[in-house]
Amino acid sequence: MENNKIKELERKAKIIREGILDCIGIDKKGHLGGSMSSADLVTALYFYKMRINPENPDDPERDRFILSKGHSVLAQYAALSELGYFSKSELKRTKEFGSFLQGHPEVRTPGIEANTGSLGQGLSIGVGMALAAKLDSKNYRVYVILGDGELCEGQIWEAITCASFYNLDNLVAIVDYNQMQASGPIKERYNTGDIKAKFEAFGWKAWEIDGHNMTDIIVALDKTEQVKNFPSAIIAYTIKGKGVSFAENNYSFHNNSLTQEQYEQACKDIASI
Amino acid sequence: MKIENLREAYGKELLAVAREDSRVVALDADLCGSTMTIFMEKEMPERFFEMGIAEQNMVSVAAGLSLSGKIPFVNSFSVFAAGQPYNQIRQGVALPNLNVRIIGSSCGLSDAGDGATHQSVEDIAIMRAIPNMAVIVPVDAEETRKVVRASLQHQGPIYIRITRSLLPALTNRHTEFKIGKMLCLAEGLDITVFATGIMVFKALQAREILSKKGISVRVINVSTIKPLNIEEIFKYTKGVKGIVTAEEHSIIGGLGSAVVEALCDMKIPIKIVGIQDQFGQSAGTHEELLEYYGLTAQSIIEKVEALL
Structure with missing residues (x-):
């Protein structure tokens, strides 16, 4: 990967983080922490890996992306508006009455592939899409971002078992491993342990990467395409609130509002990346 | 049959x-x-x-x-x-x-x-x-x-x-079916029974017995419980003295509830045959359970007679 391509993706990630701040605004509650931790992963998928066409959002050959940790949707809205699925001016209306940018992903929003946000369901939906691709002999791939807190949901492990049973090598799960839940660090709240080992034990290929290192991310995404007969998992070590100084590793910004002062500081922090 | x-x-x-x-x-x-x-x-x-x-x-x-x-x-x-x-x-x-x-x-x-x-x-x-x-x-x-x-x-x-x-078999291949459409299986003048599933046949049995007593009962098969066809509910309610619903389900939230919701502004008495907010239990046959929980033609007959 050429250096300038990496630089371009990092520049996109910065735009995504700015978009997240547009969505959150001032005195409006929003899931800042998880959106910021997912931002680089979302950027790499939308601007590097996935074959998508905003002009034809229903293209049957398109790759699919499901944000199973639906609360981080602000990062996805920012990416979709940057790609032209809808106007950037909509971001400021996120979560407002009458806006099609709901608090959690819904298919009525252009570019959103599934309704998620009730945690634990997105990987199964991805399994369904991957099965459909196999059935229809289509080459599209399905990418699902999971939260680490979400891994407590039993359904995730049903889906992991199912994907492995059906040899879904067109399915990639990416864990946004920010190690922080709504109520605190996973080590203090509810630790799901060695995630990579667990995926492997369930028959997946798995890698651990730095989820904020663009080179790491795209190398891992490329590797998943070489795997045959097994689904792939990328455990991406991230920082909750990444990029916003006062919110990094601070679970109180899981879903919180920003004061005028905090908002300005956040904008400054992102601008200086 | x-x-x-x-x-x-x-x-x-x-x-x-x-x-x-x-x-x-x-x-x-x-x-x-x-x-x-x-x-x-x-x-x-x-x-x-x-x-x-x-x-x-x-x-x-x-x-x-x-x-x-x-x-x-x-x-x-x-x-x-x-x-x-x-x-x-x-x-x-x-x-x-x-x-x-x-x-x-x-x-x-x-x-x-x-x-x-x-x-x-x-x-x-x-x-x-x-x-x-x-x-x-x-x-x-x-x-x-x-x-x-x-x-x-x-x-x-x-x-x-x-x-x-x-x-x-209560219908045949010529019987019209549409999702959201009810089926009038037997006409009657005094009481309309809206029934669903296994209770439809029981309602027809009840109708037979009641007709011998001079009571005329209309039996409607409600296979689409939602969306409930409100117009048909009104149509089959018009002119009768009362309504009975019958279902193999709790009286809470099933067909009976749906019909009552639809008719809540109407001045017409309604009786519900269903399971009285209880769980099931093991039995040798389905019929034994239907009998125990009052999901019978006899229950429908009693509700109809209570309305007249």
């Missing part, structure tokens, strides 16, 4: 429509021999997905298949199909209004031997309360086939409740 197997009718019709429409796929949670998706598995194994005993995953996988253009039929016993994956149905299927068909097999008390854990008394209430969800209870094997076929044209999710017990 011909007695038929509704599950078998379902399984065979599912295969028949799957032959004609490549969008149709089936998912089952280790009960294909009972839900009768086995016919489809045998002939087209690539379009049958064994999901293991994991109903939550099964429903969300169906959502993914539907979002990819398929029409998935999700199968289990009604108590597991409507109960275990309630939130998956609500969030992933009903909210985006997907064309997923959830088949609640061995419904009501019809899995008599297995007891309360395997008997659904509240599945209609649960499914009916979810926006966008249609709820259909076929009355016989013929109507089961028609429901399967008609479901392919319906936009949005459907919960279809199918009994394990053999039931008499």
Whole structure:
């Protein structure tokens, strides 16, 4: 990967983080922490890996992306508006009455592939899409971002078992491993342990990467395409609130509002990346 | 009167429509021999997905298949199909209004031997309360086939409740069927009985006995409990002295509740035959349980007589 391509993706990630701040605004509650931790992963998928066409959002050959940790949707809205699925001016209306940018992903929003946000369901939906691709002999791939807190949901492990049973090598799960839940660090709240080992034990290929290192991310995404007969998992070590100084590793910004002062500081922090 | 197997009718019709429409796929949670998706598995194994005993995953996988253009039929016993994956149905299927068909097999008390854990008394209430969800209870094997076929044209999710017990044929291939349309099986002037599923035949039996006493009862088969056809409810209510509803389901949230909701502004007495907010239990036969819980022609007769 050429250096300038990496630089371009990092520049996109910065735009995504700015978009997240547009969505959150001032005195409006929003899931800042998880959106910021997912931002680089979302950027790499939308601007590097996935074959998508905003002009034809229903293209049957398109790759699919499901944000199973639906609360981080602000990062996805920012990416979709940057790609032209809808106007950037909509971001400021996120979560407002009458806006099609709901608090959690819904298919009525252009570019959103599934309704998620009730945690634990997105990987199964991805399994369904991957099965459909196999059935229809289509080459599209399905990418699902999971939260680490979400891994407590039993359904995730049903889906992991199912994907492995059906040899879904067109399915990639990416864990946004920010190690922080709504109520605190996973080590203090509810630790799901060695995630990579667990995926492997369930028959997946798995890698651990730095989820904020663009080179790491795209190398891992490329590797998943070489795997045959097994689904792939990328455990991406991230920082909750990444990029916003006062919110990094601070679970109180899981879903919180920003004061005028905090908002300005956040904008400054992102601008200086 | 011909007695038929509704599950078998379902399984065979599912295969028949799957032959004609490549969008149709089936998912089952280790009960294909009972839900009768086995016919489809045998002939087209690539379009049958064994999901293991994991109903939550099964429903969300169906959502993914539907979002990819398929029409998935999700199968289990009604108590597991409507109960275990309630939130998956609500969030992933009903909210985006997907064309997923959830088949609640061995419904009501019809899995008599297995007891309360395997008997659904509240599945209609649960499914009916979810926006966008249609709820259909076929009355016989013929109507089961028609429901399967008609479901392919319906936009949005459907919960279809199918009994394990053999039931008499009350309709034939010429009987008109439309989702959302009721069927008047017998005319009458004094009382209208709105019945669903296994209770429709019991209502017809009650009508026979009452007619000998000079009481004239109209029997309506309500197979589509949601969306409930309000116009037909009004039409069949007009001119009668009272209404009786009958269902093999809790009196809370089922057909009776739906009819009462529809008629709440009308000055007409209504009586509900159903399970009195109780769980089921094991028994040697389905009939024994129907008797115990008062799901009988006699119960309908008593309600009708109380209204006159």
